[in-house]
Amino acid sequence: MNNTEKTMEKIVALCKGRGFIFPGSEIYGGLANTWDYGPLGTRLKNNVKDAWRKKFIQERHNSFEVDADILMHPRVWEASGHVASFSDPLLDCKECKLRFRADNLIDDFDPDAHADGMTKEEMFEYIKAHSIPCPHCGKHNFTGIREFNLMFATHRGVTEDNKNVIYLRPENAQGEYVNYPSVLRSMRAKLPFSIGQIGKAFRNEIVARQFIFRMREFEQMEMQFFVRPGEELKWFSTWKEWRLKWHKALGLGDEKYRYHDHEKLAHYANAATDIEFQMPFGFKEVEGIHSRTNFDLSQHEKFSGKNIKYFDPELGESYVPYVIETSIGVDRMFLSVLCSAYEEQKLDNGETRVVLHLPAALAPVKCAVMPLVRKDGLPEKAREIVNDLKFDFSTHYDEKDSIGKRYRRQDAIGTPYCITVDHQTLEDNTVTLRHRDSMEQTRVNVADLHRLIHDNVSLNSLLRKLA
Numbered sequence: 001m002n003n004t005e006k007t008m009e010k011i012v013a014l015c016k017g018r019g020f021i022f023p024g025s026e027i028y029g030g031l032a033n034t035w036d037y038g039p040l041g042t043r044l045k046n047n048v049k050d051a052w053r054k055k056f057i058q059e060r061h062n063s064f065e066v067d068a069d070i071l072m073h074p075r076v077w078e079a080s081g082h083v084a085s086f087s088d089p090l091l092d093c094k095e096c097k098l099r100f101r102a103d104n105l106i107d108d109f110d111p112d113a114h115a116d117g118m119t120k121e122e123m124f125e126y127i128k129a130h131s132i133p134c135p136h137c138g139k140h141n142f143t144g145i146r147e148f149n150l151m152f153a154t155h156r157g158v159t160e161d162n163k164n165v166i167y168l169r170p171e172n173a174q175g176e177y178v179n180y181p182s183v184l185r186s187m188r189a190k191l192p193f194s195i196g197q198i199g200k201a202f203r204n205e206i207v208a209r210q211f212i213f214r215m216r217e218f219e220q221m222e223m224q225f226f227v228r229p230g231e232e233l234k235w236f237s238t239w240k241e242w243r244l245k246w247h248k249a250l251g252l253g254d255e256k257y258r259y260h261d262h263e264k265l266a267h268y269a270n271a272a273t274d275i276e277f278q279m280p281f282g283f284k285e286v287e288g289i290h291s292r293t294n295f296d297l298s299q300h301e302k303f304s305g306k307n308i309k310y311f312d313p314e315l316g317e318s319y320v321p322y323v324i325e326t327s328i329g330v331d332r333m334f335l336s337v338l339c340s341a342y343e344e345q346k347l348d349n350g351e352t353r354v355v356l357h358l359p360a361a362l363a364p365v366k367c368a369v370m371p372l373v374r375k376d377g378l379p380e381k382a383r384e385i386v387n388d389l390k391f392d393f394s395t396h397y398d399e400k401d402s403i404g405k406r407y408r409r410q411d412a413i414g415t416p417y418c419i420t421v422d423h424q425t426l427e428d429n430t431v432t433l434r435h436r437d438s439m440e441q442t443r444v445n446v447a448d449l450h451r452l453i454h455d456n457v458s459l460n461s462l463l464r465k466l467a
């Protein structure tokens with residue numbers, strides 16, 4: 001089989017056409033860089049979340065999930081440093097009036113320039129010295145660089161004055177930190193323990209691009225792991241290893257992952273690494289692992305005036321715990337799953353099929369049941385099988401078009417199994433079970449369907465390897 005190249009255009013087209021992702025507000029012409037998950041995308045995304053939740057919340061005795069409010073007290077963002085320094089260096093083209101990120105201009109001009117290590121002044125000098133042209137109009141006539149805060153601000157209640165400013169959270173982590181004392185107390189937790197959360201965060205970035213890879217509204221799936229001071233770097237290495245193993249267990253291909261250790265660290269961190277995935281547009285971060293020290297909790301102690309120290313019964317002393325954070329971009333993870341799964345296969349008979357080789361446990365539809373023809377009692381028998389399987393698996397029923405076309409439809413959404421009911425079924429209660437990747441068909445008894453499917457589509461089939 002000779003397979004054609006996969007591109008982002010093809011993947012985006014599949015997402016729109018097959019119900020995975022639609023442009024946001026599409027009937028109004030769309031709203032730039034917003035995307036809505038469709039019926040199949042929502043299911044796939046939930047399956048990704050379940051794979052994380054099962055491993056890192058359910059299977060750990062000292063792991064607690066919270067669902068904090070997106071709106072938080074404005075002082076939270078003063079304590080965390082976001083009000084003072086969560087910004088992008090922006091400049092305007094005086095000719096065409098478009099606004100750009102200075103570091104992006106430099107990185108696009110020369111990927112080896114490493115703008116992320118430059119100060120604002122150094123970036124300005126670099127852009128001037130190399131006469132970097134405006135990506136839109138080609139002229140070189142920029143304003144100076146100014147810092148723009150990335151938080152979405154709005155107002156509480158009806159009065160639009162400064163006292164009522166409130167932010168959509170730019171990261172989920174603070175929701176876990178401010179709930180740390182309550183979780184500790186109510187769950188009678190002991191160090192080390194973790195608080196996890198899945199939820200939306202918002203960043204008003206000037207450049208949002210690459211489909212769902214970089215959006216202003218995005219979902220994070222993350223965990224803050226609280227440890228004794230001095231043990232954080234040991235735990236950082238452990239978590240680095242655990243997290244990569246989890247990614248690899250999903251079966252997208254071990255060679256598609258790599259670590260990227262940070263040289264320049266955020267003000268709160270003493271070690272940081274990314275897990276990068278090979279997207280069609282290069283290796284990109286899907287998860288960040290950060291040793292965030294005791295910075296955030298100490299700040300909250302200072303700003304709130306509340307004592308949030310942990311009394312360690314073994315050491316007989318109190319301290320502010322250190323924190324290891326592991327944070328996945330759910331949308332990026334979704335994209336990595338789709339990109340690795342997508343394939344256009346040239347078949348031996350000259351036809352081409354689009355197939356998503358999704359890990360069966362993540363597939364939005366586990367099996368499709370099809371009567372070979374729409375008569376002779378076959379549809380009724382097929383529906384009977386659906387009605388049995390649907391309690392445990394997301395199951396499609398399809399009777400329209402030729403059987404070949406129906407198989408192609410299921411291949412394109414990554415359904416691992418197609419079950420075909422034919423005349424023989426009525427005689428001996430057997431059906432054909434078609435496997436998505438190999439396209440092989442086997443004759444099996446209806447009574448065995450549940451077991452055969454379950455063994456391969458359950459999350460346990462993936463996560464068992466990690467036990």
Ligand SMILES: [Zn+2]
Pocket residue numbers: 093094095096097098134135136137138139
């Ligand atoms: Zn311009």
